[in-house]
Amino acid sequence: MARIIVVTSGKGGVGKTTTSAAIAMGLAKKGHKTAVIDFDVGLRNLDLILGCERRVVYDFINVINGEASLNQALIRDKNCNQLYILPASQTRDKDALSLEGVGKVLDELSKDFDYIVCDSPAGIEKGANLAMYYADDAFVVTNPEISSVRDSDRMLGILSSKSRRAEKSEEPIKEYLLLTRYDADRVKSGEMLGLDDVQEILSLELLGIIPESKSVLSASNAGIPVILDEKSEAGQAYADVVDRYLGETRPHRFIDPKKGFLSRLFGGRK
Amino acid sequence: MLNTSPVLEFKSSTFFAPILILCSHDLVAIEEALQEKIRLAPEFFRDSPLIIDFRELNKLHLDLDFAQIVQLLRRVGFFPVGIRGGNELQNKQARELWIPIDTVRELGGTITIGETAKPEPSQPAAPQPAAVAPREPQPSIAPPAAPAPATLITHPIRSGQRIYATGDLIIMSQVSAGAEIMAEGNIHVYNTLRGRALAGVHGNTDARIFCFDLQAELISIAGDYKTSEDLNKQKYTHPVQIYLQNHALIIKEIA
Ligand SMILES: Nc1ncnc2c1ncn2[C@@H]1O[C@H](COP(=O)(O)OP(=O)(O)OP(=O)(O)O)[C@@H](O)[C@H]1O
Ligand SMILES: [Mg+2]
Numbered sequence: 253m254a255r256i257i258v259v260t261s262g263k264g265g266v267g268k269t270t271t272s273a274a275i276a277m278g279l280a281k282k283g284h285k286t287a288v289i290d291f292d293v294g295l296r297n298l299d300l301i302l303g304c305e306r307r308v309v310y311d312f313i314n315v316i317n318g319e320a321s322l323n324q325a326l327i328r329d330k331n332c333n334q335l336y337i338l339p340a341s342q343t344r345d346k347d348a349l350s351l352e353g354v355g356k357v358l359d360e361l362s363k364d365f366d367y368i369v370c371d372s373p374a375g376i377e378k379g380a381n382l383a384m385y386y387a388d389d390a391f392v393v394t395n396p397e398i399s400s401v402r403d404s405d406r407m408l409g410i411l412s413s414k415s416r417r418a419e420k421s422e423e424p425i426k427e428y429l430l431l432t433r434y435d436a437d438r439v440k441s442g443e444m445l446g447l448d449d450v451q452e453i454l455s456l457e458l459l460g461i462i463p464e465s466k467s468v469l470s471a472s473n474a475g476i477p478v479i480l481d482e483k484s485e486a487g488q489a490y491a492d493v494v495d496r497y498l499g500e501t502r503p504h505r506f507i508d509p510k511k512g513f514l515s516r517l518f519g520g521r522k
Numbered sequence: 523m524l525n526t527s528p529v530l531e532f533k534s535s536t537f538f539a540p541i542l543i544l545c546s547h548d549l550v551a552i553e554e555a556l557q558e559k560i561r562l563a564p565e566f567f568r569d570s571p572l573i574i575d576f577r578e579l580n581k582l583h584l585d586l587d588f589a590q591i592v593q594l595l596r597r598v599g600f601f602p603v604g605i606r607g608g609n610e611l612q613n614k615q616a617r618e619l620w621i622p623i624d625t626v627r628e629l630g631g632t633i634t635i636g637e638t639a640k641p642e643p644s645q646p647a648a649p650q651p652a653a654v655a656p657r658e659p660q661p662s663i664a665p666p667a668a669p670a671p672a673t674l675i676t677h678p679i680r681s682g683q684r685i686y687a688t689g690d691l692i693i694m695s696q697v698s699a700g701a702e703i704m705a706e707g708n709i710h711v712y713n714t715l716r717g718r719a720l721a722g723v724h725g726n727t728d729a730r731i732f733c734f735d736l737q738a739e740l741i742s743i744a745g746d747y748k749t750s751e752d753l754n755k756q757k758y759t760h761p762v763q764i765y766l767q768n769h770a771l772i773i774k775e776i777a
Contacts, residue, residue: 376682402681405698409680424677453698453716455678 254287254362257369258387258425260411262403264374266395267432270468271490272371273301274479275391278494280335281479284366287326289357290340291383292373293349299339302329303475311341316353322360331480336365347378354382376403376410386416389426389497391459395433396445401453404429408454429456430493435464436509447507460493462486463506539571539603542595544579547586549594556598562740562747563720566684566704572600577607588615670706679703679717691721699739708732720747722766731764736773746771 259272269292276288289312290298299305304327310320315338322338329335338357341348361368372383384390390411394404411425412418418425431450438444447461467484471477479494481487485506492502546552560567572595579586588611592602605616606624613623670689679685679693681700691705694712701717703709709721711733722729722744729743736758739750743766753773760775 402699406681406700408678409683409698409701412677412680413683452714455696 254358254365254368255389256358256362256387257367257389257391258372258384259369259391259393260372260380260384260407261374261393261400262376262380262407263395263400266393266400267430267462267468268374268393269297269301269371270472270478271391271393271430271432271462272369273298273477274487274490275494275497276367276369277302277329277332277335277477278479278491279367279369279498280329280332282494282498283334285334285336285364286367286369287336287338287361287365288369288371289338290371291349291379292371293340293379294342294345295373296340296342298371299327299337300475301472302337302477304330304337304339305475308339311339312357313341313344313348315357316349322357331476349379349382351382351385355386358386376406380407381410381414384411384415384425387411387425388417389428391428391430392454392456393430393432394450394454396431396435396439396447396450398445401445401450404454408456427456428459428497429454430459430462432462433464434461434506436507440509458504459496460489461504461506462489462493539573541573541575541606542600543575543577544586544591545582547579547584549586549590552591553594553598556595556600560598562749563702563704563718563742566702566720566723568599570600571603573604573606574602574608575606576609576612580607580609586612588612589619592619592621672707673705681717705729718742721764727766729766732761732776733764734761736762736764741771741773743771748773 257275259268259275261268272288276286280286288298290296292298293313299308307327310325312325314320315322315325326336326338329337358368370383370387373379392404392407394400408427411427415425417423429450431447435444439446447458451458463485465484465486467481468478468486471481478484478487479490482491489506492505495502544552574591574595576586588605588608595602602621604622605612608616608623616623672690672692673685673687674692674694675685676694678695679697679701681698684702685691685704687705687707689705690707690710691703692710693703696713697703697711697715697717697719699716702720703717704720704723706722706724706726708729709719709731711719714735714737715733716737716739718740719731719733719738720742721731725744727744731741731743736753738753741748741753741764743764746766746769748771758773758775760777762773762775764771764773766772
């Protein structure tokens, strides 16, 4: 039985797709057979970030409609043979997704995958609701700004009331916070919310802080998830996230502003 | 084999629905007043059944088309389920729309929400366009019900969520901005209250709200309310209790 993870936020453009690609790759690299599904029907982003856009033949909707089998639609990642991508359709609209259809696909995937990562579209409408409905775990991606925190809070309410687990009165979805696009300097100067401010409102288990980093954009331009860029801070932060999720203890990094270049050369860890 | 299980069954029970007393036939003003009420407690009013009371209106000899008011109410999100005090024409229109007439009389006393907003006789000004029914506690009508058990919640109440308790409501976790908690009895929040809290929603003026950290968007007891605008004028550093005294909400720190 696979564990189903939804990467969700409410607010758009906070880093869900970046996160989905990174953690799916991270889990796969650790030897777990992982599928990552793009629920953002009509937009299609995940395949670009994973660099497989030219290999898309069939998509999620084709599988739901029975026009293609799962095996035909799943794309094996070029960097890691434990990772598979189920792309979204660019030509259909969101109404093509149905609760039963999504459930059927997830059931089938569950049989031989360890993890299924669902990349949610923005908003709190149908697409986002379908992406989180069957989840076991939720990664709530939040930027350190008030509108994003508010939307995450709203999403948490939906997670705890409109999911399969909630409807069946099972153990609730396990919720984790992922604070992304975190700019320590701007937090320090008060331009952005700090971790404490965010946690005062959300109070969730913190899975990681992903710093704002240019390497994210270059990675997505290259079609390689940033987690594979081991030199970048964002890549390292995502690797920590995967480790923590799998139960290992990793101290949180990248919370404080970087010191000058000398102290970086000679200084300690911080 | 003989199938003895019945096809249906009738049960008698009591339902609550707010009564809308109309005091004006100005549809625009009515809609505005309703939107204002809904804004204060959106979750409470969403999809709410509603009984329309025409008595005030007809006393003032104001003409109002029943079909039009029903259309307006449905548009803003209510489900009209009854009419009372209608004239012959209004009753006829109600029947055409399958809306029951005067059948809700006997429940009148118990069906209440909101604050008294009836125009006071001394006020020379024009009557309020729309008012939610005043509280008329009539213990003779309500069955001597056993006190409802308290509801205990240990998880956070998030933005967009709504909790309704028929008795007291005890919340051990935070209540987010954009969340709404309501109780017919008292409300206790052993954490930060950032959302809306409405106690005594069926008119219990003795209901109180207690909370550890008051940062609420709205607090209300038996329909008398304060919004964050009023609340922000003072900063509370201690847990507080909120109660009603002569229709005024009193907020006191519990030292
Ligand atoms: N840690 C980061 N540092 C710098 N840029 C980032 C970071 N995370 C994401 N971005 C950038 O932010 C933009 C939005 O990211 P992404 O597409 O992952 O967000 P999303 O939440 O999936 O958006 P949508 O809601 O539209 O699906 C992209 O341009 C991405 O490169
Ligand atoms: Mg996305």
